[in-house]
Amino acid sequence: DAGVIQSPRHEVTEMGQEVTLRCKPISGHNSLFWYRQTMMRGLELLIYFNNNVPIDDSGMPEDRFSAKMPNASFSTLKIQPSEPRDSAVYFCASSFDTYNEQFFGPGTRLTVL
């Protein structure tokens, strides 16, 4: 299996632009998680899905952030409009059912200028 796939790996954009991050979970996994990691705040859970349904989005910082999972093999995290404080590494992770180990993707390093 290829593991969790994220794209792009690096994104540099200007403040005010829309940013879309993509994730393909491991086939057969039914839970998907989006995290953000910064030096100041550490690893934060933004939102997680179970069977393509958003379960908890309480970690989404603002309405500028939105996430979708249209099917079991694809999810997006969108930031519109982006701000410099959104600069971080964004990770996607998936797991088979609840309470199991999570498999992380390589992350997308986002820089908003």
Add this chain to the structure above:
Amino acid sequence: SQQGEEDPQALSIQEGENATMNCSYKTSINNLQWYRQNSGRGLVHLILIRSNEREKHSGRLRVTLDTSKKSSSLLITASRAADTASYFCATAADSWGKLQFGAGTQVVVTP
């Protein structure tokens, strides 16, 4: 807010030595997991210990869990330079397996 808090924040040891790091948490859990992150990479799952387990081994890793003290420890024996990484504990407490991560312990192993 973070559920797990690792201690120490940083650890520097020489190859061959053992490395021990601790994790404390606040609420009841279903399981506790340890992850490793190499610089610039995603997290890699190391070991999962359930709330009804007290100790678990995986290769050179040994994890203990004391639910009465709400704490866990990760021991890496005979460390290698390749063990240089940040180590995170994460607790699963809610019914959906949502993980809450600690701030991590940065381990440096020098040859």
